[in-house]
Amino acid sequence: MSNIPTHPSHTITIDRFTFEPKALPEADGRFHAQLTVDSGEGTSRTQRFFTFTPLFQSADRAIAYAAQQACEWMKQKSLA
Secondary structure: OOOOOOEOOOOEEEOOEEEEEEEEEOOOOOEEEEEEEEEOOHHHOEEEEEEEEEEEOOHHHHHHHHHHHHHHHHHHHHHO
């Protein structure tokens, strides 16, 4: 487990994927958006972590951005 503090997030489940958007605080008080994408079970479980470039003034905005990226990710998966 990481010792990086994160702000509370909401888990989103779509199809076989579980998304967890998070806000990672920076030293200057701004926040990075991070998205964890989890799929599968047991030995076939896969986790992907995405940290996005924009910095946000609030944790809520960073989490909202990460949640929006989850929706975009699913759109791309459905086109594949």
